[in-house]
Amino acid sequence: MKTKLFYRSNRQHLSAMFNEIDWNNTPKEKDEVTVRTPVNIAVIKYWGKRDEKLNLPLHSSLSVNLSMDSMYTETSARKSKDTVFCINGKIEVPTKRFDRLINKIRADHPESNVDITTHNTFPTAAGLASSASGYAALACALKLLYPTSGNVSELARLGSGSACRSTAGGFVLWEKGVEEGGKDSVSRQLYSEDHWPELRILVCVVCKDEKAVPSTAGMQSTVQTSSLMKHRVLHVQQRIEQITEAIRLRDFPKFGEITMRDSNEMHAVCLDTYPPIAYLNDTSHQIIRSVHEYNSEKGEVRAAYTFDAGPNAVLFCEEKDLFEIRDRIKSKFCGEGGRVSELVECKIGCGPMLRASS
Ligand SMILES: Nc1ncnc2c1ncn2[C@@H]1O[C@H](COP(=O)(O)OP(=O)(O)OP(=O)(O)O)[C@@H](O)[C@H]1O
Numbered sequence: 623m624k625t626k627l628f629y630r631s632n633r634q635h636l637s638a639m640f641n642e643i644d645w646n647n648t649p650k651e652k653d654e655v656t657v658r659t660p661v662n663i664a665v666i667k668y669w670g671k672r673d674e675k676l677n678l679p680l681h682s683s684l685s686v687n688l689s690m691d692s693m694y695t696e697t698s699a700r701k702s703k704d705t706v707f708c709i710n711g712k713i714e715v716p717t718k719r720f721d722r723l724i725n726k727i728r729a730d731h732p733e734s735n736v737d738i739t740t741h742n743t744f745p746t747a748a749g750l751a752s753s754a755s756g757y758a759a760l761a762c763a764l765k766l767l768y769p770t771s772g773n774v775s776e777l778a779r780l781g782s783g784s785a786c787r788s789t790a791g792g793f794v795l796w797e798k799g800v801e802e803g804g805k806d807s808v809s810r811q812l813y814s815e816d817h818w819p820e821l822r823i824l825v826c827v828v829c830k831d832e833k834a835v836p837s838t839a840g841m842q843s844t845v846q847t848s849s850l851m852k853h854r855v856l857h858v859q860q861r862i863e864q865i866t867e868a869i870r871l872r873d874f875p876k877f878g879e880i881t882m883r884d885s886n887e888m889h890a891v892c893l894d895t896y897p898p899i900a901y902l903n904d905t906s907h908q909i910i911r912s913v914h915e916y917n918s919e920k921g922e923v924r925a926a927y928t929f930d931a932g933p934n935a936v937l938f939c940e941e942k943d944l945f946e947i948r949d950r951i952k953s954k955f956c957g958e959g960g961r962v963s964e965l966v967e968c969k970i971g972c973g974p975m976l977r978a979s980s
Pocket residue numbers: 695709717740741742745746747748749750751752753754755756757759760784836837838930931932
């Protein structure tokens with residue numbers, strides 16, 4: 623079992639080579655760029671769309687970025703005669719989602735073509751938010767090569783809804799918006815990555831396989847068939863307000879409880895879908911039990927879990943409890959025949975970065 627441990631802040635780590643992109647100070651048009659974008663993990667999940675072409679959600683969601691010490695997407699793009707897309711070392715036919723982004727750029731720059739090379743430093747399409755960091759990187763790169771009006775998060779959202787949350791740093795809110803065209807369905811930073819320096823994230827990789835039901839298809843089926851989803855839509859906004867306050871106060875027990883409740887609800891809604899969608903496996907359920915056992919021993923919430931559309935657990939805690947929690951996960955789930963193959967430890971991370979030489 624590989625255990626990756628990083629303690630340096632990603633800003634210090636990357637500052638020699640990369641600078642955070644300041645979209646307020648419109649960057650100059652470039653011919654070639656390399657960007658790095660973070661993975662974001664939702665603590666209030668996005669699950670369900672009101673518009674499938676524009677990826678407009680039924681409700682708002684809230685996420686944190688992981689520091690880019692070990693998990694991130696790196697995308698290099700340059701203006702070229704033809705459009706070429708190379709992902710994780712393989713040239714691929716651009717997907718419909720990719721076309722949505724490039725077509726949006728071509729509305730302002732009709733002749734634009736790009737040669738793109740991208741890779742993720744972690745498993746792709748395995749419920750670890752590769753589409754989020756991947757499309758955020760693509761949107762940033764395209765916008766730097768071909769400046770357009772509009773928000774970068776709007777462009778990223780066309781690729782994958784959750785990608786819009788990887789275009790800002792720290793704690794990020796994606797507001798659902800009400801406009802038909804989605805102009806107001808954009809993300810914004812609530813608090814920077816420096817707001818809660820003690821917060822730690824432990825990604826427990828349970829399975830690196832591509833998931834059987836992609837998020838897009840899963841949420842489509844949920845919206846069509848789940849009655850529990852109707853209930854979820856009614857109270858998510860209140861939960862967002864409560865967790866925003868918990869983040870403002872750096873109140874871990876409250877933050878952790880809301881995070882776990884929201885993950886549980888999203889997966890309950892998936893099971894209420896017909897036919898049901900089960901993203902969690904036995905190991906996921908054992909990790910859930912282990913976190914609740916730990917919290918009841920401590921008499922308060924000191925660890926929290928959340929799961930995207932897959933069995934991989936993402937745990938939150940504060941620095942003071944990290945060693946104990948990590949040791950517990952290691953002794954129960956890692957080692958010979960262990961069910962957690964990798965542990966990746968992160969802090970809260972900043973937003974997209976641009977290679978200094980670009
Ligand atoms: N670096 C990248 N650049 C462009 N597109 C990417 C990149 N990485 C992943 N993608 C796209 O995202 C798809 C995977 O999205 P999917 O939602 O199925 O998985 P995930 O994002 O890993 O999981 P989840 O959203 O549940 O956390 C890939 O098949 C690919 O089309």
